[in-house]
Structures are given as structure tokens and as C-alpha cells.
Amino acid sequence: MQGISYRTFGGPEVLEYGDLPDPKLAPDAVLVKVVATAVNPVDLACRSGLLAPLLDTAFPVIPGWDVSGVVVQRGWSVDEYAVGDEVIGYVRKDWLSQGTCAEYVACPVRTLARKPRNLGFLAASGLPLAGLTALQALRRWLQVRRGETLLVHGAAGAVGSMAVRIGVDLGARVIGASRADAAERVRELGAEPVAYEDGFGAAVRELAPGGVDAALDTVGGPVLAGTPPLLAQDGRLASVADGEVLSLGGVYVFVRPDPHDLADLAGLAEAGAVDVAVARSFPLDRAEDAHRAAAQYPGAQGKTVITVDWE
Incomplete structure (x- = not known):
């Protein structure tokens, strides 16, 4: 099969297009013909070696964890899917090696759900990682409830925008912090916008004098450090961007493959x-350009997607 791989950590230039071995199919997996795969910040971090201390690596590495595509073969023990089913997946395995940036990928059924019927393949490929991160952060870790006030940092970004929409769906009042030039986008998502340039702390306190019930950080650094004073007395804090949240009494969220959560997310998309x-797309043989674009335009303008020819 044709695909993208890298044989050493480094910049986008280490990505190579060419022939790769066909994936082996485990009994509890399906073979998916890839139609599209989204590029996420974690893909850039993996490629550069930032996650090497956390994940074993078997070179050459095929990058990518997000996928949308069509089932073309089932493992022996799979009865959840049939050949021809359209699926989405957050196909993160326990080591870096066999990713989604190729013509085919073997996907454990625990990483998959059916593709939302109202989304095309390109848009659907951008749903799993960002959507699951937001869903699990709000439901599992922050346990956001109807009537509460939720603060989302980076509210116009990929994860942040999902968190705003999911927070609204959960019945929360959402305050969305972003750059000033993204304020209208945040408002369209359903949040009350506050701008970092205007001193977001004072703006949040004016909107929520008693503090916010929950806060989700997707930015890290000084933004995260300035968040605890904005919480209500029993407020909860989570970050998907900065492990320093642990020293602030919060939780660090690292998204997990979960077929039930992914199916719930697909249901939210259909509803x-x-x-x-999708802000931009590139063919498979231009993955290097896709990684450069994803680094230059991280999130706020929409997803960067790599497409694979499909007949």
C-alpha cells in the first residue's frame, strides 16, 4: 500500500511517501480503507519526538490517529461491523508505529464507531480526537451538569470549540475565552466570549462573580495559571494542554479510545x-505540506485534513 512514514524524529521534512507493508489484521480488528485522516497537534508532537518518553516507537512510524473510511475486511472475532460500513476512529495504539496516514489501517473495534450520516468523510475525519477529548473532559472528568457555568480556554480551537458545543448541549452556561479576533466565532458556537487581550480574568469575574463551576484549559501556561482564582469554591479544573494542572489541584486529560463515547459523539454530530x-485538505503525497499547515494554523480556522483516493 501507499502511505506516509518517518524513520527518525524531526520536522515535516522527515515524512516520506511511498510503499509500505500492508497491515496485519488481528482477530478483534477490521481493515479500513482510509478516505481521510485529520492532522492534530499531537501528530506533530509525535513526529518531533516530544512524546518519545511516553510512547514506545517502532520505526518506520506511520503518523495519524484520526480516520474516516470504509470497512473492507473483518477479523475472525468481529461481528460489530460488516464490509462496506462507513466508520470513524480514534486509532491510538499503545506504541507509535501503525497510524492512519496510509491507504489502509487495521483498527481494533474498540477504536471505532459508525460515521455520522450527515458528515462527509473529510469532516468526519476531524471529529474523533478533538471531539472525544472535549467529551471525556466535560463528562468524565469535570462532570459538567445542567445549570452550571463552564469556562473554556481556547474556545475557538479544535478541542475548545467542541467543548463549547458539548457544554451547551449538556445545559451549561458557557464562557469562551479566546483571542479577540475569534470572539464572533465563539459567540456563534453558543458561548459568551471574553478576550485574552482585554484581561480575561476581570471579564470572567464580571460574568460570573461567584466563580465558574468548571474550567477546561486547552492552552496551558499563563492562561492555566490564571484560572484557579476564577473558580467557585467547589469549582473543578481540567487541562488537556499542560500537566502543571496537577499542581493546581486539577486533572490532566489524555483522551482514551472508547467506542461508546465515540458513538455518543457521532450521535451528537447527527443531532x-x-x-x-475543514479549513484545508491535502492529498496523501503532500502530508509534509499538511503538517506545515497544521503547525501554522492550529485549530481556530478549522481542521487540516489529508485525503486518500477512494473509488
Whole structure:
């Protein structure tokens, strides 16, 4: 099969297009013909070696964890899917090696759900990682409830925008912090915007004098450090971007493959509660350009997607 791989950590230039071995199919997996795969910040971090201390690596590495595509073969023990089913997946395995940036990928059924019927393959490929991160952060870790006030940092970004929409669907009042030039986008998502340039702390305190019930950070650094004073007395804090949240009494969220959560997310997409904007797409043999674009335009303008020819 044709695909993208890298044989050493480094910049986008280490990505190579060419022939790769066909994936082996475990009994509890399906072979998916890839139609599209989204590029996420974690893909850039993996490629550069930032996650090497956390994940074993078997070179050459095929990058990518997000996928949308069509089932073309089932493992012996799989009865959840049939050949021809359209699926989405957050196909993160326990080591870096066999990713989604190729013509085919073997996907354990625990990483998959059916593709939302109202999303095309390109948009659907951008749903799993960002959407699951937001869903699990709000439901599992922050346990956001109807009537509460939720603060989302980076509210116009890929994860942040999903969190705003999911927070609204959960019945929360959402305050969305972002750059000033993204304020209208944040408002369209359903949040009350506050701008970092205007001193977001004072703006949040004016909107929520008693503090916010929960806060989700997707930015890290000084933004995260300035968040605890904005919490209510029993407020909860989580970050998907900065492990320093642990020293602030919060939780660090690292998204997990979960077929039930992914199916719930697909249901939210079909109900119109969440959606995915695709800002730019590149063919498979231009993955290097896709990684450069994803680094230059991280999130706020929409997803960067790599497409694979499909007949």
C-alpha cells in the first residue's frame, strides 16, 4: 500500500511517501480503507519526538490517529461491523508505529464507531480526537451538569470549540475565552466570549462573580495559571494542554479510545449539536505540506485534513 512514514524524529521534512507493508489484521480488528485522516497537534508532537518518553516507537512510524473510511475486511472475532460500513476512529495504539496516514489501517473495534450520516468523510475525519477529548473532559472528568457555568480556554480551537458545543448541549452556561479576533466565532458556537487581550480574568469575574463551576484549559501556561482564582469554591479544573494542572489541584486529560463515547459523539454530530469545519485538505503525497499547515494554523480556522483516493 501507499502511505506516509518517518524513520527518525524531526520536522515535516522527515515524512516520506511511498510503499509500505500492508497491515496485519488481528482477530478483534477490521481493515479500513482510509478516505481521510485529520492532522492534530499531537501528530506533530509525535513526529518531533516530544512524546518519545511516553510512547514506545517502532520505526518506520506511520503518523495519524484520526480516520474516516470504509470497512473492507473483518477479523475472525468481529461481528460489530460488516464490509462496506462507513466508520470513524480514534486509532491510538499503545506504541507509535501503525497510524492512519496510509491507504489502509487495521483498527481494533474498540477504536471505532459508525460515521455520522450527515458528515462527509473529510469532516468526519476531524471529529474523533478533538471531539472525544472535549467529551471525556466535560463528562468524565469535570462532570459538567445542567445549570452550571463552564469556562473554556481556547474556545475557538479544535478541542475548545467542541467543548463549547458539548457544554451547551449538556445545559451549561458557557464562557469562551479566546483571542479577540475569534470572539464572533465563539459567540456563534453558543458561548459568551471574553478576550485574552482585554484581561480575561476581570471579564470572567464580571460574568460570573461567584466563580465558574468548571474550567477546561486547552492552552496551558499563563492562561492555566490564571484560572484557579476564577473558580467557585467547589469549582473543578481540567487541562488537556499542560500537566502543571496537577499542581493546581486539577486533572490532566489524555483522551482514551472508547467506542461508546465515540458513538455518543457521532450521535451528537447527527443531532447537529457538534460539527467539524475543514479549513484545508491535502492529498496523501503532500502530508509534509499538511503538517506545515497544521503547525501554522492550529485549530481556530478549522481542521487540516489529508485525503486518500477512494473509488
